[in-house]
Amino acid sequence: MKILYRLYYFVRKLLFPGGFVLLFATAIHGQSLCESASPGGFEFDGPSSGCGPLTIKVKNTSGLNNVQYHFYYNGESLDEVLNSGLLTSSTTNLYFAEDENTTYTILQYGKDNNGDDFYSCKNVTVRANNKPVFSYTSCNGNRINVTIPLLPQNNFDSYQIDWGDGTLDFGSSLPLEKSHSFNDQQSERPITVKGLFSDNSVNCATEVVVNVEMTEGGNYPNIDSLYLIEDEQKIELVFDGLDTDHRIFRRVPPNSYNNNQAETTIVPGISSLQYQNVDTQMCFATFRNSGGCFESSGEVCTTPLKFMEITRDAAVLNWVLHPTGLNTLFGSNGETQNVTYNLIKEEDGVVSKIENILPPFSDDIECTKNYCYQIETIVSGIPKFGASIGYSSVSISNKICTDLDEIKPPAITDLYITYNDDESKSIYFNDNSVWPIEREKYMLVKSGESIALDSISTDKNIFNVVNDENCFSVFFRDQCHNLSENSPEVCIVELSANAEALNWTSNNPFAKEEVVGYSLFSQNEQTLSFELINSFPAEKFEHSPNLEMFENSARYKLKVISQSGLESFSNQVLIPISTNLYFPTAFSPNGDQINDTFEIKGNLSSLSSFELFIYDRLAHEVFRSTDPKEIWDGTLNGSPLPSGTYLYALKATNKQNEEIHKHGYMVLLR
Secondary structure, three states, rough: HHHHHHHHHHHHHHHOOOOOHHHHHHHHHHOOOHHHHHOEEHHHHHHHHOEOEEEEEEOOOOOOOOOEEEEOOOOOHOOOHHHHHHOOOOOOEOOOOOOOEEEEEEEEEEEEOOOOOOOOOEEEEEEOOOOOEEEEEEEEOOOOEHHHHHHHOOOOEEEEEEEOOOOOEEEEOOOOEEOOOOOOOOOEEEEEEEEOOOOOOOOOOOEEEEEEEEEEEEOOOOEEEEEEEEEEEEEHHHHOOOOOOOOEEEEEEOOOOOOOOOOOOOEEEEEEEOOOOOOOOOEEEEEEEOOOOEEEOOOEEEEOOOEEEEOOOOOEEEOOOOOEEEEEEOOOOEEEEEEEEEEEEEEEEEEEEEEOOOEEEEEEOOOOOOEEEEEEEEEEEEEOOOOOEEEEEEEEEOOOEHHHOOOOOOOEEEEEEEOOOOOOEEEEEEOOOOOOOOEEEEEEEEEEOOOOOOEEEOOOEEEEEOOOOOOOEEEEEOOOEEEEOOOOEEOOOEEEEOOOOEEOOOOOOOOOOEEEEEEEEEEEEOOOOEEEEEEEEEOOEEEOOOOOOOOOEEEEEEEEEOOOOOOOOOOOOEOOOOOOEEEOOOOOOOOOOOOOOOOHHHHHHHEEEEEEEEEOOOEEEEEEEEEOOOOOOOOOOEEOOOOOEEEEEEEEEHHHHHEEEEEEEEEEEO
């Protein structure tokens, strides 16, 4: 039943620490039963307070029979008490106090001689059976420092420290710091710390006895761990030491500590410091001077971590090494004796550790996974010269992660563009990208766009395009679906023409090289082959062609030449040739071989139809021909015609379907 009482009270206190039953009863049933209680109903047979577990005995002094007790009354109404199942005729109960001093109310209930309800109430005080919590250090073999911190467990009214040499120290205000020096030196001394209550009737087992090693024994200061939290620009220190303030100092290697400028003060537990630059190594140490006893922690430093290089199959990491050697702090030379580096690796959420490594460190990775890394630096040594207690600290670096989506393979840079004879364009490329992952496909984009215009398999290196675009880039996708950088743009040279000039653009069709010159070709009208007619330097972009050599049309194309001799051709242009005919104004058929005939000169082959008529001055037809190359010798039916003026009339059509009409006069001389 006692266990049931305790469980009932504990659950009720846990769920309703403010005492809901009392409030509920007051709201519905009125005041607490204890407010109408009669005095002297029962008394304690023994102490009414003490440390838990505390056994309480009560003795009925009401003179009534059949009284019962509710040992955990909390203001409930009579109906609630009667229905609680906690009324008992037992006069003994076992009380506990879980974490803090607790007051319990005992309700006595019965019926008086008139049959009326009878109540009586008394309180029981139970103290938590805590022991004082404290920390201590020693130095020089003859001095001990004790600190009793402000904690819930330290709920005593005052404290006594027995130094073991007949000397006692007392104090009540927390945190309590006491130091004691001894007249002689011993390797070990016992001390006793005792919690006291102002109520002398409370007898709790509150003594703690420790044997102190007199050379830096106990809670010697140590920075257990350091965490570099980059996203919050924060350094988190986990510190262990005497439960009092310690000064913490910061230095940036190779600088020394400034003994007059502490960063802040810290107490054991977790402390945070801000920083500005994660790439700057920072070192920390703590110091406390207690009556000439120097307490210095060992030095622990950040280990800034970064990637040296990331490829699709390896991540190369580098970090700043922890400084070794002597580091001066208030004249006490501490020494880092051993440093070990371990790699904390997170691969798609699975954490593993690679031990005992040195920078730079290359880790094999897969392009389809994500990786994060931290360096765990384990450092140990002595905190000051001659210290008998060493130190050990762990420093956890900033976390860096591979963002493989941001890694682009280098671009292809060996490519050029040219026109083909059918006026299509071809982009030739050689995949010279230094990238270890196999390609899945190559893609072509036009100038100013990122959407693939075309794609080809990896066994080809030519894109053929037919459109009006002039500039293109090439990129590839590897088997990890990684897109390379775009190649440099290659822009085709465009040739244009009119009857007076040929002009071409200054585009560079070569990705790796400059243009050094141009060669101009024209098409032979008979053989249809292209023949070189002129060459030009790189800075020339126009030319006036001689069209006299052409009868029907002049077709040109330009060859662009790179530094290494690569060749790219422009488009072809066609200049239609206009028909130009020349008629003599006189001729003399006298056999001297000079102007003996009437002959039409010009690009006669440009004509598709031809009719020539010659008339004398009386408008008689004396000559007719449909052959532009046929000549007239000044005769009619084989007989010479007389000297005089004659009229000619021409009706013709050229190959551009242009009609030509000519007429005029010429003089026949004999």
